[in-house]
Amino acid sequence: MSNGLSDGALLRLVRQRRCVRRFKNDPVSREAIARILEAGRFSPSGANRQPWRYVVVDDKAAKQAIRVECERVEVLFHRNAPAELAAWMKAQGITPQKPFLEQAPPYLIAVFYKTREPYAVPSVWISIAFMLLQVEQEGLGAAIYTPAGARLNRILLVPDEFRLAAVLPIGTAADHRRQKRYSLSQMAFQNRYGAPFAM
Amino acid sequence: MSNGLSDGALLRLVRQRRCVRRFKNDPVSREAIARILEAGRFSPSGANRQPWRYVVVDDKAAKQAIRVECERVEVLFHRNAPAELAAWMKAQGITPQKPFLEQAPPYLIAVFYKTREPYAVPSVWISIAFMLLQVEQEGLGAAIYTPAGARLNRILLVPDEFRLAAVLPIGTAADHRRQKRYSLSQMAFQNRYGAPFAM
Numbered sequence: 514m515s516n517g518l519s520d521g522a523l524l525r526l527v528r529q530r531r532c533v534r535r536f537k538n539d540p541v542s543r544e545a546i547a548r549i550l551e552a553g554r555f556s557p558s559g560a561n562r563q564p565w566r567y568v569v570v571d572d573k574a575a576k577q578a579i580r581v582e583c584e585r586v587e588v589l590f591h592r593n594a595p596a597e598l599a600a601w602m603k604a605q606g607i608t609p610q611k612p613f614l615e616q617a618p619p620y621l622i623a624v625f626y627k628t629r630e631p632y633a634v635p636s637v638w639i640s641i642a643f644m645l646l647q648v649e650q651e652g653l654g655a656a657i658y659t660p661a662g663a664r665l666n667r668i669l670l671v672p673d674e675f676r677l678a679a680v681l682p683i684g685t686a687a688d689h690r691r692q693k694r695y696s697l698s699q700m701a702f703q704n705r706y707g708a709p710f711a712m
Numbered sequence: 713m714s715n716g717l718s719d720g721a722l723l724r725l726v727r728q729r730r731c732v733r734r735f736k737n738d739p740v741s742r743e744a745i746a747r748i749l750e751a752g753r754f755s756p757s758g759a760n761r762q763p764w765r766y767v768v769v770d771d772k773a774a775k776q777a778i779r780v781e782c783e784r785v786e787v788l789f790h791r792n793a794p795a796e797l798a799a800w801m802k803a804q805g806i807t808p809q810k811p812f813l814e815q816a817p818p819y820l821i822a823v824f825y826k827t828r829e830p831y832a833v834p835s836v837w838i839s840i841a842f843m844l845l846q847v848e849q850e851g852l853g854a855a856i857y858t859p860a861g862a863r864l865n866r867i868l869l870v871p872d873e874f875r876l877a878a879v880l881p882i883g884t885a886a887d888h889r890r891q892k893r894y895s896l897s898q899m900a901f902q903n904r905y906g907a908p909f910a911m
Contacts (some may be wrong), residue, residue: 520719522721523721523725523829523846524751524754524849527717527754530756530826532756546909547896550896551723552726552898554899555723555893556726557731557856557891560796561800561891563893563894567900568901568903568905569901569902570901570903573904575903595830598830631794632858635833635834635837641837641838642841642842643841643845646722646845650721651834657756664883693760694743694753694754697746697750697754699764700753700764700766701749701753701767703767704768704771705774705869706868710749710766
């Protein structure tokens with residue numbers, strides 16, 4: 514690697530992972546989904562309360578209902594998005610249409626969390642991060658889709674004490690958007706902000 | 713494994729990872745810290761805004777100042793903690809004293825995030841999750857320490873537009889608290905809440 518670090522197995526996964534919004538029609542094994550859930554299950558959480566709940570969706574009608582509800586809130590979201598975010602979404606070709614919700618073959622994982630648990634938000638996002646890396650380990654791709662205000666509890670019969678964090682469509686990648694990153698010296702410092710961390 | 717899943721490299725890391733609050737005095741290599749930061753650097757973020765900033769702390773005086781400030785807010789936090797959380801902390805032996813902040817040999821990573829970026833909180837916690845797994849890949853241990861209200865910006869000269877998410881003390885584990893997890897059937901469902909995900 515250009516910065517002289519030797520790679521471990523994990524850094525390979527981390528570096529090659531991409532968010533995927535278009536999927537091939539290739540089948541996805543149930544065992545792979547189970548291992549992805551397993552990675553989330555073992556993640557750490559505030560006071561070990563494990564506030565996450567995962568709903569795996571492979572039913573066609575349920576996926577369609579999720580898409581309809583998400584596209585409903587997306588129209589509102591795009592209308593009210595801050596200028597900078599709107600420009601980024603336009604450049605990425607992101608619109609209120611979310612075909613990947615219906616066409617991901619065949620799995621969505623809808624991730625909910627119990628809002629009243631301590632550190633519930635950090636905990637659920639750590640669990641999502643662990644699952645994203647297991648997706649990569651399986652040779653699959655996923656998006657982190659966060660439909661603000663979508664009422665998926667009703668569709669998936671999830672009690673109101675749980676809130677949706679994200680929907681992860683999972684399949685074989687048909688696109689690869691490489692995103693640039695800041696260099697380490699731009700965001701990692703030593704003992705005080707602005708002093709670059711040096712090897 | 714008891715559920716019949718075969719292990720990949722990542723699931724091994726996920727399953728063996730523990731939060732560590734006591735460290736041995738063994739040295740930690742700078743290269744390991746660099747690879748841990750690297751795992752965070754490549755994590756995904758809302759609109760790829762990379763809102764995280766990492767401050768690696770190995771200066772003795774800075775670590776001591778961080779400990780003093782964190783213990784100041786911990787006294788307040790313990791006084792006001794909800795009963796259930798207070799009981800859990802007591803059972804775990806967690807008190808307002810945080811020796812690991814000063815005694816972690818020698819590195820703390822203080823993780824900040826730019827609050828105004830889209831999806832800043834999810835993004836920074838995904839980045840912390842990626843770093844936690846790289847800590848495990850390095851054969852090291854870390855705690856996820858979240859001192860509510862601690863003013864570390866002043867100590868580390870971090871601009872106010874950034875907020876502290878967590879402090880990660882990193883070293884060789886001297887304790888191992890195994891935490892039980894729900895079974896998959898208790899928190900992973902299929903198409904509707906309550907219907908267990910079946911292999």
